[in-house]
Amino acid sequence: xxxxxxxxxxxxxxxxxxxxxxxxxxxxxxxxxxxxxxxxxxxxxxxxxxxxxxxxxxxxxxxxxxxxxxxxxxxxxxxxxxxxxxxxxxxxxxxxxxxxxxxxxxxxxxxxxxxxxxxxxxxxxxxxxxxxxxxxxxxxxxxxxxxxxxxxxxxxxxxxxxxxxxxxxxxxxxxxxxxxxxxxxxxxxxxxxxxxxxxxxxxxxxxxxxxxxxxxxxxxxxxxxxxxxxxxxxxxxxxxxxxxxxxxxxxxxxxxxxxxxxxxxxxxxxxxxxxxxxxxxxxxxxxxxxxxxxxxxxxxxxxxxxxxxxxxxxxxxxxxxxxxxxxxxxxxxxxxxxxxxxxxxxxxxxxxxxxxxxxxxxxxxxxxxxxxxxxxxxxxxxxxxxxxxxxxxxxxxxxxxxxxxxxxxxxxxxxxxxxxxxxxxxxxxxxxxxxxxxxxxxxxxxxxxxxxxxxxxxxxxxx
Numbered sequence: 001x002x003x004x005x006x007x008x009x010x011x012x013x014x015x016x017x018x019x020x021x022x023x024x025x026x027x028x029x030x031x032x033x034x035x036x037x038x039x040x041x042x043x044x045x046x047x048x049x050x051x052x053x054x055x056x057x058x059x060x061x062x063x064x065x066x067x068x069x070x071x072x073x074x075x076x077x078x079x080x081x082x083x084x085x086x087x088x089x090x091x092x093x094x095x096x097x098x099x100x101x102x103x104x105x106x107x108x109x110x111x112x113x114x115x116x117x118x119x120x121x122x123x124x125x126x127x128x129x130x131x132x133x134x135x136x137x138x139x140x141x142x143x144x145x146x147x148x149x150x151x152x153x154x155x156x157x158x159x160x161x162x163x164x165x166x167x168x169x170x171x172x173x174x175x176x177x178x179x180x181x182x183x184x185x186x187x188x189x190x191x192x193x194x195x196x197x198x199x200x201x202x203x204x205x206x207x208x209x210x211x212x213x214x215x216x217x218x219x220x221x222x223x224x225x226x227x228x229x230x231x232x233x234x235x236x237x238x239x240x241x242x243x244x245x246x247x248x249x250x251x252x253x254x255x256x257x258x259x260x261x262x263x264x265x266x267x268x269x270x271x272x273x274x275x276x277x278x279x280x281x282x283x284x285x286x287x288x289x290x291x292x293x294x295x296x297x298x299x300x301x302x303x304x305x306x307x308x309x310x311x312x313x314x315x316x317x318x319x320x321x322x323x324x325x326x327x328x329x330x331x332x333x334x335x336x337x338x339x340x341x342x343x344x345x346x347x348x349x350x351x352x353x354x355x356x357x358x359x360x361x362x363x364x365x366x367x368x369x370x371x372x373x374x375x376x377x378x379x380x381x382x383x384x385x386x387x388x389x390x391x392x393x394x395x396x397x398x399x400x401x402x403x404x405x406x407x408x409x410x411x412x413x414x415x416x417x418x419x420x421x422x423x424x425x426x427x428x429x430x431x432x433x434x435x436x437x438x439x440x441x442x443x444x445x446x447x448x449x450x451x452x453x454x455x456x457x458x459x460x461x462x463x
Contacts, residue, residue, distance in 0.1 A: 003025065003026050003027060004026065004027040004028070004029070004076055004077040004078060005021050005026050005027075005028055005029075005077050005078065005079045005080070005081065005190065006028070006029040006030070006031060006073035006074060006076070006077040006079070006080045006081070007021070007028060007029070007030050007031065007080075007081045007083060008031040008032075008070065008073070008080060008081065008082045008083060008084060008102050008106070009031070009032065009082065009083040009084035009085070009098075009102070009123070010030045010031075010032040010034075010037050010038075010041065010047055010048075010066065010083075011048065011083065011084075011085065012048055012050065012161060012164065012269075012333070013083050013122070013157060013159060013164060013168075014030070014032075014081070014083035014084075014122075015030070015037075015041070015046065015047050015048050015050070015053065015057075016050055016053055016056075016159075016164040016165050016168060017081060017083060017122070017157075017168060018030045018041070018064060019046075019053055019056035019057050019060060019064065019165070020056065020165060020168050020169055020194065021194065022056070022060035022063040022064045023056055023059075023060055023169075024193055024194045025063075025193070026063065026193070027063050028060075028063060028064050028065075029065055029066070029067060029072075029073040029076055029077055030064065030065070030066035030067070030073075031066070031067055031068065031069070031070055031073045032047075032066060032068065033068060034047075035068075037066065038066040038067065038068060041057065041064055041065070041066040042065055042066050044057060044058050044061035044064075045057060045058075049332055049359075049360075050161070050162070050164050050165065050331075051162060051163070051165070051330055052165045052166075053164075053165065056165065070102070070105035070106055070108075070109050071105070071108065071109040071112070073109075074106055074109035074110065074113060074117060075109060075112075075113055077117075078115075078117065078118065078186070078190075079117070079118045079119075079120055079186065079187065079190055080106055080117065080118070080119050080120065081120045081122050082099060082102050082103075082106070082119065082120065082121050082122060082123055083122045083123055084098040084099055084101075084102050084123055085098050085123070086098065086099060086123045086124055086125055088273045088276070088277070091280055092273075092276040092277055092279060092280030093126045093277055093280050093281070094124060094125055094126050094129075094273075094277060096125065096129055096133055096134070098123075099121065099123055099125065099129070099133075099134060100133070100134070100137060103119075103134050103137040103138055103141070104137060104141055106119055106138060106141075107137055107138040107139070107140065107141025107142045108141050108142070110138065110141070110142035110144060110149075110150055111141065111142045111143055111144070116149070116150060116151070116182075117150045117151075118150070118151040118152070118153060118183050118186045118187055119134075119138060119150065119151070119152045119153070120152075120153045120154075120155050120187055121134060121152070121153070121154045121155070121156075122155055122156055122157060123156070124156055124213055124214075124270070124274065124277075125154070125210060126210065126277060126280075126281060127207050127210040127211045127214070127281060128206075128207060128210070129210065130152065130154045130177065130206040130207075130210065131205075131206045131207065134152065135152055135179065138150070138152065146179050147179045147180040147182075147183070151178070151179050151180060151182055151183020151184075151186065151187075152178075152179040152183060152206075153176055153177060153178050153179065153183050153184060153187045154176075154177035154206050154209045154210055155174070155175060155176045155177065155187060155209070156175060156209075156213040157171070158171060158172065158175075158213075158216060158217075160268070160270075160328065160331075161268065161269070161327075161328070161330075161331035161333050162328055162329060162330025162331035163330060168194075169194065169195060170195065170196060170199075171195055171199060172199075173199060173200045173201065173202055174188065174191050174195065174199060174200070174201040174202070175201075175202050175209055175212055175213065176188060176201060176202070176203045176204070176209065177203075177204055177205055177206040177207070177208060177209025177210060178203055178204075178205070178206075179206070184203045188201055188203070211281075213274070214274050214277055214278045214281070215278065217270055217271055217274035217275065218274055218275045218278045218292050218295070220259050220266075220271065221266050221271050221272075221274075221275045221295050221296075221299065222291065222292075222295045223259050223260060224259050224260075224261075224265075224266045224271075224299075225266075225295045225298050225299055226260075227242070227246055227259070227260045227261055227262040227263075228262055228263070228264075228265070228298070228299075228302065229298070230242050230245055230246065230262050230437075231262030231263065231436055231437035232305075232437075234262070234437050234438065234439060235436070235437065235438065235439060235440050236439070236440065236442065236445040236448075237439060237445070237449070238439055238441070238445065238446050238449065239439050240438075240439045241437065241438050241439070242261075242262035242436075242437030242438070243262070243419065243437065245262075246260045246261060246262055261418075262436070262437045263393070263417050263418050263419075263436055263437065264302060264338045264339070264391060264392065264417045264418070264436075265299045265300070265302035265303065265338040265341070266299055266338070267327035267328070267335070267336040267337045267338045267341075268327040268328060268331075268333065268335055268336055268337075269327075269333060269335040269336070271336075272296070272299070272336045273336075275292050275295060275296050276292075276296060278292050279292040279293050279296070302338060302341075302342075303338060303341035303342045303344075303345045304345055306342050306345070306389065306415065306417070307342065307345040307346055307349050309415065309434065310346065310349075310351065310387060310389075310413075310415070311349060313387075313412075313413050313432060313434070314351070314386060314387055314412070314413060316350050316351075317350060317351065317352060318351055318352065318386040318387060319351070319352040319354060319384050319385055319386045319387075320346050320351045320352065320353055320354070320385075320386065320387045320388075320389065321354045321355075321356060321375075321381050321382060321385045321387065321388045321389065321411075322339055322342055322343045322346070322353065322354070322355045322356070322389045322391050323339075323356055323357075323381075323388065323389065323390050323391060323392070323394075323397050323402075324339045324357060324390065324391040324392030324393075324394055324397070325337060325339045325340050325343060325355040325356070325357040325361060325374060325391070326339065326357050326359060326361060326392065327339070327340075327392075328392060329392055329393055329394035329395065329396075330359075330394075331359070332357075332359040332360055332361050332362050333362060334361055334362065334363060334364070334367060338391065338392075339355065339357075339391035339392055340355070340367065340368075342389065342391055343355045343368070343369075343372045344368065344369035344372055345369075346372070347368075347369040347370065347371035347372035348369050348371075350371075351371075352371070353369075353371060353372045353373070354372075354373055354374075354375050354381050354385075355372065355373070355374045355375065355381075356374070356375045356377075356378060356380075356381035357374070357394075358394060358396040358397075361374065378401065378402050378405045378406075379405055382405045382406055382408070382409040383409070384409070385406075385409040385411050386411060386412055386413070387411050387412065387413040387414070387415065388406055388409075388411045388413075388414050388415070389414075389415040389416075389417065390414075390415070390416045390417055390418055390420055390421065391417055392417075392418070393418040393420060397420065398420060398421075398424075403421075403424055403427060404427075406427075406428075407427040407428060410430055410431075411428070411431050412430065412431060412432060413431060413432045413434065414428060414431045414432070414433050414434065415434050415435075415436070416433065416434070416435045416436065417436045418436075419435045419436070419437060419438065421433070422435065
């Protein structure tokens with residue numbers, strides 16, 4: 001290998017991949033259709049926002065360049081990573097439109113390249129897409145044979161926005177679906193120069209890897225939803241805390257602690273759509289998608305449940321502040337954001353719904369329900385606040401500045417979805433503190449539990 005890779009698609013993941021490869025000593029050629037993106041990278045600036053990306057691009061400027069020319073990029077590199085969008089279809093699958101366009105360009109470039117080349121599909125695709133859709137395009141346009149003249153791999157990343165660089169450089173494992181052993185070996189050798197030596201690798205065929213990608217994210221969403229169910233049970237179980245329960249069961253090696261918190265719904269550009277895609281695949285193949293569909297349904301109910309909790313404690317028209325509108329801390333993306341869904345649900349219920357996020361959000365047109373607004377500062381958000389909801393666990397909400405402003409607003413209710421303000425309750429002596437996942441002390445719940453126990457205490461015994 002010459003140590004040069006090309007990355008097609010310089011969006012949220014592709015730009016970070018390009019910067020990370022450069023950080024590890026590779027020469028990197030980025031390919032994109034957006035002139036502004038190309039210009040930014042060539043000027044040593046990050047084309048998108050992601051923590052650490054600016055610094056990575058700036059210090060590796062000499063190893064990073066961008067173009068709109070796939071042919072030049074393919075000819076100058078050994079591996080081309082395809083990281084273009086695969087939008088969800090109405091049926092729940094993923095569109096291959098942009099992947100197909102990239103494959104056309106790469107195939108034509110391969111036709112005039114003598115040396116062996118590996119094409120690595122990193123975009124999330126439906127099972128069957130690489131073998132039945134992408135490889136035929138590459139072979140037709142190049143006039144060459146996959147597995148002989150060039151290689152193809154499907155190798156998606158398991159990253160979260162806000163921590164893309166960390167997740168890319170320190171993955172739990174590498175997933176490689178390979179056309180042949182040579183192609184998989186070339187890609188693994190490339191990644192070994194980037195990730196820790198101890199990182200395990202799973203190599204398999206295309207369809208297995210494509211299914212594995214959907215399966216990982218769907219399993220995680222199921223785990224999150226299970227923890228959220230435990231949180232709701234703990235709210236109604238006298239003296240219970242979901243944190244104690246999840247810490248305990250997380251010690252079991254069959255379960256583990258990751259993504260087992262009990263708080264808000266999952267969101268973002270990957271988890272929800274991968275879950276729906278697996279359901280779509282199951283239905284297409286005649287397999288019962290019930291588990292994935294139940295997870296999606298329960299997750300979608302979280303915003304409505306919190307809005308109902310507000311209705312039980314607040315008068316109509318109250319001003320409710322939602323802290324955390326992005327889908328997670330460290331990201332300015334609102335795709336499938338539970339905080340945004342909650343903000344809109346409150347507005348539809350007639351509340352004065354005000355959102356605040358420490359980052360400059362990327363808000364698509366029409367994403368806010370009528371009556372929902374985004375405040376430009378904590379001071380603007382907290383003005384006249386009747387209630388505050390901590391919708392995500394951003395550390396900024398624990399700062400002295402935010403806590404002091406929130407306390408000065410003297411809210412009557414605080415809903416803490418992540419139990420972050422339990423240590424600061426002395427600041428809010430006039431507030432009703434409602435923590436998701438902690439026992440709420442409802443006498444009706446204690447009565448129901450007492451009835452359940454006394455009914456079964458001597459069941460079947462002669463007393």
